[in-house]
Amino acid sequence: MTIDELRESGLLELYVIGDVSAAERQKVEQMVKDHPELMSEIQEIEAALGTFALAHAVLPDPSLKDTILKKISGSEKPKPPSNDKKSGNWGLGLLLASILALGALLWGWMNKSQITELENQLTILQRDCDSIVDAQGNRLAFFDGLFNESDVLALSATPKYPNTTLFLYSNNNTQTNYLQAINLPNITPQQVFQLWSLKGSGAPIPLSTFSGEGGIPQEIDFEGGTDVYAITIEPAGGSQAPNLDELIGTIPVG
Template sequence: MDIKAYIDSGILELYVAGALSEQESKEVYDLMLQHPEILQEVLEIESAVMKLTAAAAQPSKTNVFGRIKAQLKLGNEEVKVVSIEPSKYNWLTYTGWAAALVVGLGLFWTLNQNKALESTITTVEIEKSYLEQQIEEAKSNLAATRNLLNVLRDKDIISVPLAGQGNFASTYAKVYWDKKTNSIYLDAQGLPEAPAGKVYQVWSLTLDPLTPTSLGTIDEFNTDDNKIFAITNANESQAFGITLEPEGGSESPTMEQLYTLGVVASGP
């Protein structure tokens, strides 16, 4: 395309004046986007028209217009003045800004939607992972519960009630002793939460002579919901007791903090 010939054709002046058809105006607009030279020429034409319009609006120019009439020998005849339409470029500029704004808002909305979608996907994945974990825990808990029920229902299990002692008379616990597996199940639901810095310690006792053997501390007592604990016990226990000790446990039971005590029943 010969840009110079196109500019010299006068179509750009008609474009600025708004004298072109909608289709022709669109063609000029498309060429402006493709060729900076055409865009620059339109801007210059528009600038010139604006200057002429501003100059014509000045009161001091009225006499000049009269002199021009006189020179043309028009007398007092009515002169038809062709009104120049507002610049199409202004309209296109505003349209361009509006289009840019719409595109920008569209991009912003799309980015937000993408972020929301990513967030939703992440949340779903987290919830799925959590649900899977809960299912596994439920299965594990169910298996543990069935195992515990089987233990408690075993006719060879020895049940040892532990009664509250001294200042802790309202407390209670129960030991289920499975000699075949050298383990006990301690139901400590009747004990209060351990104070800060303290833990419950379980003891296996022989009575003659009185000899305590530690079965360990229950460090997770406060956080365990069911308060049932499996503890290894390979001792020939004659009694079981629970004391409250400093964190880490003690080598021997603190008798002032003896919460519960129970003697294993003798044979039939």
């Protein structure tokens, strides 16, 4: 496929939206690698769709922010957003923009739109960088808390799935469990992993389902008084009773 054929096919647009098969994604990424000029095409599509999404933006419930931040960083209160300082620097920003614009006037009318374009891109990149640094700082604090305050419980794999490696970070004080899947069996898109709580001789209690992507701890249901947690492979959506033929392992507590 040539660059023009790729442009005309509409595949780049679907790639940015995320509506492509794995093979198509690979094809686009290979084409971009071979023809770096395609990247600016993709960036323009991203900018157009970003504007389209912003035009349809809906403010979420204000209370949701706290709920999400608590879920992400436990009890730690996140740093307040640093956007406020921008309004305080309005005068300085205007002065700098004026100097930049005067420079652009002297430099030549023909290049003005390119400078504006670059300034916009710089603003977007700066905002992305700030967000990434902020998120990484929060993650570090989160991992500190996780490793220092939780019991680390290892999964004991069944002979059917001997290579499964998985850890549960269980914190009785905060009644939270975080699960870190290092190595899991392959499952189909119609299947999920499901956590079960076993207490004494009672029936297994169905808990969270997960797909097992990534090795980063993810929060999962906590059940007080659990003697053993178990993990099985179930149909998508989870089950009310475990399929013991697909038991991948157990995690003794305490």
